[in-house]
Amino acid sequence: MNKGLVVQKYGGSSVANVRRILNVAKRVVEYKKKGYNLVVVVSALGDTTDELISLAEQIHKNPSEREMDMLLSTGEQASSALLAMAIHKLGYDAISFTGAQVGIITDEQFTKAKIVKISADKIREELKRGKIVIVAGFQGVTPNHDITTLGRGGSDLTAVALAKTLNADMCEIYTDVDGVYTADPRIEPKAKKLSSITYDEMLEMASLGAQVMQARSIEVAKKFNVTIHVRSSFNKNEGTIISKEAKRMEEFAISGVTLNKNEAKITVCNVPDRPGVAARIFSKISEGGINVDMIVQNVSHTRQTDISFTVNKSDLTRALKITQSVAKEVGAGEVMEDLDIARVSIVGVGMKTHPGVAARMFSALAQNNINIEMISTSEISISCIIKKRFGEKAVRALHRKFNLG
Numbered sequence: 001m002n003k004g005l006v007v008q009k010y011g012g013s014s015v016a017n018v019r020r021i022l023n024v025a026k027r028v029v030e031y032k033k034k035g036y037n038l039v040v041v042v043s044a045l046g047d048t049t050d051e052l053i054s055l056a057e058q059i060h061k062n063p064s065e066r067e068m069d070m071l072l073s074t075g076e077q078a079s080s081a082l083l084a085m086a087i088h089k090l091g092y093d094a095i096s097f098t099g100a101q102v103g104i105i106t107d108e109q110f111t112k113a114k115i116v117k118i119s120a121d122k123i124r125e126e127l128k129r130g131k132i133v134i135v136a137g138f139q140g141v142t143p144n145h146d147i148t149t150l151g152r153g154g155s156d157l158t159a160v161a162l163a164k165t166l167n168a169d170m171c172e173i174y175t176d177v178d179g180v181y182t183a184d185p186r187i188e189p190k191a192k193k194l195s196s197i198t199y200d201e202m203l204e205m206a207s208l209g210a211q212v213m214q215a216r217s218i219e220v221a222k223k224f225n226v227t228i229h230v231r232s233s234f235n236k237n238e239g240t241i242i243s244k245e246a247k248r249m250e251e252f253a254i255s256g257v258t259l260n261k262n263e264a265k266i267t268v269c270n271v272p273d274r275p276g277v278a279a280r281i282f283s284k285i286s287e288g289g290i291n292v293d294m295i296v297q298n299v300s301h302t303r304q305t306d307i308s309f310t311v312n313k314s315d316l317t318r319a320l321k322i323t324q325s326v327a328k329e330v331g332a333g334e335v336m337e338d339l340d341i342a343r344v345s346i347v348g349v350g351m352k353t354h355p356g357v358a359a360r361m362f363s364a365l366a367q368n369n370i371n372i373e374m375i376s377t378s379e380i381s382i383s384c385i386i387k388k389r390f391g392e393k394a395v396r397a398l399h400r401k402f403n404l405g
């Protein structure tokens with residue numbers, strides 16, 4: 001009785017220690033007993049990735065990205081072998097592989113490599129032999145045999161990409177919460193689990209800070225229409241289905257509130273007010289492979305303007321260097337950095353049809369004495385940059401304002 005193929009991914013907290021690894025092995029075996037074929041993607045144990053990053057930074061302030069990937073990929077290699085052993089202990093056949101071994105080929109952008117091709121031949125062979133296949137998440141290999149990683153949270157991407165390549169019947173993401181909530185339940189205890197959410201909303205929430213799913217994994221899921229079930233590895237509750245359409249009777253104005261504290265603001269002061277200057281700054285930054293988020297240019301009456309923009313904190317040092325050199329070239333003034341910021345956002349397809357959402361957001365922040373430094377909008381989200389210390393308070397205020405609890 002072959003019930004089909006399931007790809008399951010277990011996040012770091014789900015395999016944080018020996019007891020939890022054994023628990024995951026048990027869950028996996030239960031599926032096997034029911035007649036499913038299984039490909040299991042694992043993250044590194046607990047906070048291993050963060051610990052490895054911290055070790056690297058103690059050795060070198062700006063470590064080589066190639067060596068970072070050599071280092072970080074070991075976390076997932078360890079957890080996949082340990083899970084295979086745990087399954088063996090239960091008397092079942094399992095085999096673990098690295099990303100390279102199963103042919104996850106990426107480009108050469110170390111630390112945030114893009115998958116260009118997956119052969120998965122080895123996985124198919126071992127599944128045919130009846131084995132449970134474990135794959136180390138978050139990693140791939142370049143055509144040149146260098147190990148790469150797929151960006152933080154990248155095991156989600158490994159799972160979704162394998163589900164697509166193997167044409168799996170289910171893609172389950174197991175984590176430490178019951179699913180996708182209206183806000184991070186660690187910040188807003190009144191947050192509610194969503195039974196379903198669209199790719200577009202999930203992508204927006206993930207990009208804006210809801211780390212429960214890696215944004216890139218949702219992009220791939222959307223592109224290939226892979227349905228994802230996000231659920232807890234600690235219980236058997238139904239989680240959240242991420243798919244093309246969410247099953248909801250009526251659209252609410254918004255579906256969720258997110259917080260992102262991983263951005264930093266750069267301000268270029270006294271930029272000459274003439275055509276082409278912004279183009280010059282931002283093309284240099286993009287040539288450096290750095291994503292820019294919000295951009296604000298202040299109106300000038302002195303023929304000079306200030307341009308502020310946000311980048312990921314991990315890109316700050318490089319972005320600053322590039323900006324300083326362009327600023328000099330174009331005759332602009334000082335370049336300042338600000339790490340004391342947070343981005344709070346509301347997300348929902350319903351805002352297209354509900355008027356006054358922005359006004360409600362700004363008034364909720366105002367009522368809580370939270371000053372807005374920058375604003376940006378998309379079709380289904382509105383974000384405000386505020387002082388970092390008000391981040392959590394802002395999330396709760398917006399959650400209340402939009403009656404999400």
Ligand code: ADP
Nearest residue numbers: 011012013175176180181183184186210211212
């Ligand atoms: P894993 O190690 O399983 O990949 P992550 O830590 O990456 O888990 O993601 C799960 C965490 O995401 C949760 O513990 C929760 O605090 C956080 N989170 C942030 N926003 C949300 C949200 N909207 N819904 C659910 N969890 C969220």
Ligand code: ASP
Nearest residue numbers: 043049138152153154155
């Ligand atoms: N271990 C990696 C990280 O912490 C990948 C993952 O967990 O998905 O980012």
Ligand code: MG
Nearest residue numbers: 011153211212
């Ligand atoms: Mg994760």
